[in-house]
Amino acid sequence: MNFNKNIGLFIPCYVDQFYPKVAIATMELLEKLGCKVTYPMAQTCCGQPMANAGYERGTVGTTKHFLETFRDFDYVVAPSGSCVLHIKEHVPAVPGMEKEQKAIQDKTFELTEFLTDVLKVENIKGSFPHKVGFHSSCHGHRGLRLGSCSERNEPFFSKGKQLLEQLEGLEWVELTRKDECCGFGGTFAVTEEALSVQMGKDRLEDHLVHGVEVLTGGDMSCIMHLEGIARRNKHPLQFKHIAEILNEAIS
């Protein structure tokens, strides 16, 4: 398969710094699926941590830099629902770049939705014989609507499940609370530390009682938080970004 478009790989700053393996998996996965992928070296952070802390107005410079870095690509793809939601919905308007800004927002995609909706990936050949629990990040789930939300009266869908179910041997585990927040929430993880950790423990418990071996999802920020609590409490769970599972399974 050849996808004749230029894809700009947008890697969240903390993934660049702490989880290069997730960025590598995303890159390799897209390449295996026939994409031409470039990582523009000038990229930094999308500005989300500042905006969510109440300083959106201070992120015009960061946003302008983002737009200039990614303006020439056909698509911008990121292994993060949260950062993509920020680019699409929360960045401040950059004076003089309004039209361009809208165009870039429209061509920016979270990885799983890019795979299911743009590449229309249907027949992944690969296997991953494990019991997998999927953590839907709130920004991806209720923000970008990557799956049906338990609060709403709507037919079931899940872009993550749609992809993972194509893998041979993978057992999708149903959770009791299908899409409850893990408690990461950016600065919330630190400013409301006690609540954040309790919410994380409760999410982990749901995966553990259902016999999950590998906890996955589309946002490393949630996974970093959950993995941090699991390690501290010596839980036997493995943690992988969905890009890592798909990339491993295909090779």
Next chain:
Amino acid sequence: MSHPAKASEFLEDSAKSKWHDETLWFVRDKRDTISKSIPEWEQLRELASQIKDNVLSNLDSYLVEFEKKAKANNIHIHWAKDAEEHNQIVLSILQQHRCKAIVKSKSILTEECHLNPFLEENGVEVVDTDLGERIVQFLNQPPSHIVLPAIHLKKRDISEIFHEKLQTEKGNEDPTYLTHAARVHLREKFLGAKVAITGVNFGVAETGEFVVCTNEGNADMGVHLADVHIACMGIEKIIPRRKDLGVFLRLLARSATGQPITNYNSHFRSPAQGKQIHIVLLDNGRTTQLGREKFKNSLKCIRCGACMNTCPIYRRSGGYSYGSVVPGPIGSILSPGLDLKKHSSLPFASTLCGSCTDVCPVKINIHEQLYEWRQEITKDQGTNAKSISMKIANGIFAVPFAYKVSGAIMRGALKILPDSITYSGLNTWGKQRDLPETPKETFKEWYKKNRS
């Protein structure tokens, strides 16, 4: 105390906070099940939202129409610009009727005005007749939830309170037994009150009537036995037509408790012979909120409490952690409009997970308003430590070289610093969570070696 401090306090009793979370999750789950039994649920929400939009855009003319129709029905109308005026109006009606004891059904608006302590200071005995509200009243506490006022208490707590206040058997926790005792106690209060106060769920502009929804029938019991009915109503409670009630009554109880409808939906249109009905219409900051473009649709709220039941923060921190009359997500977007400084931690008591917005029966964009209040609060706070660090961060992210250097320092520091420092109180992240392992190279470095 700020929200984080009170939340950690609540979490200290881990068995109780887990029970609180599970109890409210059970209510949320019931709401999910029943809402999915209505195929047109999402259209109903949309319709309710649009009716409320129409109301907020034409509030002035609907209020005038409501007043005109109500007066024609022999109802007395009073206008109160704030809580103080509201309380004075209520007191003057009581004084006219030489009334020293009243019964009151559930009304968050009277909580907002702190009516109970005001009347008590003026020599009036106030009895809240909703069972949950009576329980918290015995404890001298405010409600911890707008629909389930005593949800923070367990059967055992209630048994102890009733033993002390109503002389029930010590240790008897049987709900039927306890409810029966409350019933006997309240019956006596109902019979003795000349004036009954209720809230208002919906005021119908077209007819001048209003509707009060309860599960216990306590509003009706109070009103029908008293000579005077005072209904305390926020100006945003107007709906245009009687037929609009069909939309809201279908949504209200399903969203609140997962019931198909509240047990009593009582319509009050004109007083019986020899009796009086008064409506006190309260502003108390509502017109100011209406003038705030980003926040005005918080006034659509029909007080179902669904956002509290779904909120992962509320469920684990309890209603009192918010320190505001209306707690939870909706309280966190209403309260800053009343006192920004006092409630500045509330919009941050959220992960912006968006569940509140998705359960809201009138589609208030609650989590987006939480985000917007954060922007207002930081402007109000001016220059402090956090705003300086955020400016530095924006400087770093706008300049790729600075970002690279600071990233290298950050990762280097994690490697070099001993655990005792990274995991000490200085590092809040590390208190109960491990930090990610530091990789040998960043993705940028990998990419340079492998792809360019």
